Amino acid sequence: MLTDNNKIFHRKKILTIFLVCAGILVLLFGRLVYLCVWEAEHYSRMATELHERERSIKAARGRILDCNGKVLADNKTVCTVSVIHNQLEDPEEVIRVLCEELDLSEEYVRKRVEKYSSMERIRSNVEKAVGDRIREYDLAGVKVDEDYKRFYPYGDLASKVLGFTGGDNQGIIGLEVIYEDYLQGKEGKILTVTDAKGLEVEAAGERRLEPESGHDLYISMDMNIQSYATQLARQAMATKEADSVSILVMNPQNGEIYAMVNVPEFDLNNPYELPEGTPETVSAEEKQNLLNGMWRNGCINDTYEPGSTFKIITAAAGLEEGVITTQSSFSCPGFIIVDDRKIRCHKIAGHGSQDFTHCMMNSCNPALISVGLRLGLDKYYAYFEQFGLKERTGIDLPGEAGTIMHKKENMGNVELATVSFGQSFQITPIQLITTASSIVNGGNRITPHFGVKTVDAGGNVLETFEYPVRAGIVSEETSATMREILEMVVSEGSGKNGGIAGFRIGGKTATSQTLPRGSGRYISSFIGFAPADDPQVIALAIINNPQGVYYGGQVAAPVVRQLFENILPYLGIMGYNQ
Secondary structure (H helix, E strand, C coil): CCCCCHHHHHHHHHHHHHHHHHHHHHHHHHHHHHHHHHHHHHHHHHHHHHHHHEECCCCCCCCCCCCCCCCEEEEEEEEEEEEEEHHHCCCHHHHHHHHHHCCCHHHHHHHHHHHCCCCCEEEEEEEEHHHHHHCCCCCCCEEEEEEEEEEEECCCCCHHHHHCCCCCCCCCCCCHHHHHHHHHCCCCEHHHHHHCCCCCCCHHHHHEEECCCCCCCEEEHHHHHHHHHHHHHHHHHHHHHHHHCEEEEECCCCCCCEEEEEEEECCCCCCCCCCCCCCCCCCHHHHHHHHHHHHCCCHHHHCCCCHHHHHHHHHHHHHCCCCCCCEEEEECCCCCEEECEEEECCCCCCEEEHHHHHHHHCCCCCHHHCCCCHHHHHHHHHHHHHHCCCCCCCCCCCCCCECCCHHHHCCCCHHHHHCCCCCCCCCCCHHHHHHHCCCCCCCCECCCCCCEECCCCCCEEEEEEECCCEEECCCCCHHHHHHHHHHHHHCCCCCHHHHCCCCCCCCEEEEECCCCCCCCCCEEEEEEEEECCCCCCCEEEEEECCCCCCCCCHHHHHHHHHHHHHHHHHCCCCCCCC
């Protein structure tokens, strides 16, 4: 028998168990109330998601427009064809139709149709007409969704500037990738309710979360100038049987680029198509290397020895430092001895005695070497940096190359001499035209660029881009003197073929030999600006490896002259007799 103490202990134990159970029940009830009341929306959403199948809707990518509003990059409506395995009623018919309409192999389609997945994409970027035909078959389990594909109305125009997009509609190269955040937009969704077997509940219909279109990008490029410059580049390439031709056209006052040409260009609507004549047997790695080369923008991605166009920089440094004036006298016997090195002038007989203005007009190597030596290594290197030549320009395109220059500690008189007339180092074309612009525009180091503003679908300006300007890289006086000298180069000197009757044109020619020396390969170039007293446009033409005559004054200068003859009136730049 239980004693009284045992009875009391037993009752306490039962009471404890009861209280514990009651407490647990209270906690469970509280949790249930919490889940049903406070977390109801969360779990309702989770339950809905378990029974919703999601399909993305691509957003319309923002367009790219030139300075006059002409559309350079647009969108084309295409379709994405997918299958949902659980909803297929006649897989064999689906395979037959998709093979026939999409021109795909049976093996490829069958593998995807028979795959157990929530949704399997068969093909994207399908022409809308084809997508509409597939939709008309009304095949259970086949989804045809409309989306967008990038379309370039002018084919290969400015291909290496605009760039292109990939299968996911994201930028790959060029402006398309630099301004991706503005152009890409935000994808939408199609949400379909399904039962436990994954079959659509027809009565529930579909929910759509509409996509948000990307913003339009206006750029400084002028399609008319770009088109004409491209035409001239192609003519020069064909006439001189050159490897390639590049032309840059820019506003030297603010850095807006009107044209950037790199021929041969490529078809933006077929960017993975290799040029004619490429062997079909190339490996995947070789093909990618060929594509990378085809897509390279020589104006910014490649460096070269600028040759005599770089004498603009040496002359500006000499004038700014005061080691020369326009009347400084130089004697050219056809060569100059620097330490143990004999460096020749392009005119073997020499130019004789001449003032500095005529040294520039005649593009005299010994004279410009003398200017460099008068400056000395420390000051010359300081001006090289002051002019911004050791930095990248900051252009809004990917992959800009930096200047390849001697380290100061590795330079002696010979290296200083060769740099002074544009050899033994390398810069990009965009660096050269930017630095030249900064010297003739009054001394303001500008930032070359394409991006001007972004605009929404309603035409409202969302953002206007601003770019750094560094004032005072040379004085106004030095800038004015350089404009006068370079005008003389065109009116009476080696750049005569760049002149236009009735217009004040300034400029400088160059003929540089590629490495290795003695290869017989040259680069002909000419940089010109107008009007010479108040530059509003500057252009650089570079012809790589021209056959036959290869001098910049005879090969490249006429290209810029023809360009200016056409675009100066177009830009509203009148000659002094007009």
